Amino acid sequence: MIVETDIVPDSERRGLIGALPRTVRPYASLMRLDRPIGAWLLFWPCAWSVALAGMGSDGLALILWFGLGAFAMRSAGCVYNDIIDKDLDARVERTRLRPLASDRISLKGAWALLVGLSLIGLAVLLQLNLTAALVALGSLALVAAYPFMKRITWWPQVWLGLVFSWGALVGWPAVTGRFSGTALVLWAGSVFWVIGYDTIYALQDREDDALVGVKSSARRLGKHTRAGVAFFYSLAISLWGYEFWQLRSQWLVLLPLIPMALHLLWQVAALRLDDGTDALAKFRSNRFAGLLMFLACLVVGTT
Template sequence: MNALLNAPVAAPADASVSWVDRRAPAALRPFLRLARADRPIGFWLLLIPCWWSSALAAGMSANAGAPVALRALAFMALFAIGAVAMRGAGCTWNDILDRDIDGRVERTRLRPLPSGQVGLFGAFVFLGLQALVGLIVLICLPPFAIVVALSSLGVVVIYPLMKRVIWIPQLVLGLAFSWGALMGFAALLEQLPPAAFLLYAGSILWVVGYDTIYAHQDREDDEQVGLKSSARLLGTATRPWLAALYAGAVVLVGLALTSAHAGPLAYVGLIAFAAHLAQQVWRLDIDDRALCLTLFRSNRDAGLLLFAGIALAALLA
């Protein structure tokens, strides 16, 4: 333990060398790791549903011409800033609640809190600063979008506790990480049409699927410390369940595109998205931790393929 406490810039076991280790000031590195700035995949996965909904809502308002395109770009930029801040805040909150458990898991034992690189008070101050950035972004949105955004806070707060309570905590993560699928509609249209809820439901299934892949890295450790996860629940049956989750996601997103009267290129993006998810199912080996991490991270590319199709369809509209 003394060795850990005397290593203020040690990287956690679940992180590779990143820009944080190479370029960030030493004093800031533990806080940046607390926010997972060294692993931007979480930021992307939180942001992509925001961009899906923004592009789809812009396409629904295409008759407004250039003004709606500029508003969509402005909101997408705000969502990017908000995603960085709120993903960091969520990770900080998660680590505050899990600091004792993280110290007993090989992959997480060198995270800033369990290793002593950041104290509990410092973590709460850092959490408050990130929440302040999120608040600044929030007040730049229309009133209806502010209400929709605030409605997600309950789910965000309870998610870290769900692994102690239910066998599929990934479902609660899906509810939180998919909220952006509502936000583009709330900001641009100031309403939530049926397409918003279909897109949200599809995103939830996508999140449950990819986070189940991720959870297989911790399957044995979770069993030892008594935590629940979809990886432990499904075990060797993960592949068919993953196929079903991803198929459901594709169908629901397709229905959202139809409801929004999206153009043909949106469906090209959906086909590319579906093909990417299919190869994840095909390649999955739940006992290969490195492959599970690779497949999990590849969902950024899957999500961006779908976004590209929706965005191009909106531009042509």
């Protein structure tokens, strides 16, 4: 039974959502309106790619459109994920008060919200040139399959990496009108970045995941989680360094990448594996990491 005093991380009794009208709160919660970190993490690879492509004449406008698209599609992804995971979420302490899991929203209402958010995504898609739009559409199959991955593989974080990094493949053709191997390397580095930070995120749920049979990289790595995250972050930095070198073959081009590398090193070194609150804080710090990488791409792409 859900009572008014229940407060868990997915509660809507406080903060931004708590200030909204009662009838609106479950829908805002379903969209994770009070937790924009996911939208930031979806947005940054798009912005990196635009910056690395040199911004072009419409670079700022593209970044703003990508920001709106990231918000809409991350929200849509949360709604879709909760539709698929309705019964599973009800069995996990951290997610049991989600609107669908606690039956405060009907499936029909959730699907209606999903359609509305998808229409916003379509409006953003129509702002892109044909090449970029086609690349963006290529992510839909990956997005649709993601919620099922934690039931199939120990590495759903890899699938999330493929999805959340897709914007790196879209930003470059949005600026240049053509696809490039540069975007592919940027995307690959971002995939490993996502695997790293989502492994940190998964540390929060290891016990509950074990009870309900959900798989994750954090469970798979166990006591080697710190080394695993370090490995994935190292691959990300290496790929991005290689990409920068391919664009500007001089050692100075690697300097803008140092702040990002140091930040990821801090995450790994300071991570407390048995502290869910610390894991969440380290995960959220990747919003700042994304900004550091954007500045590095901007320097390399526009000089």
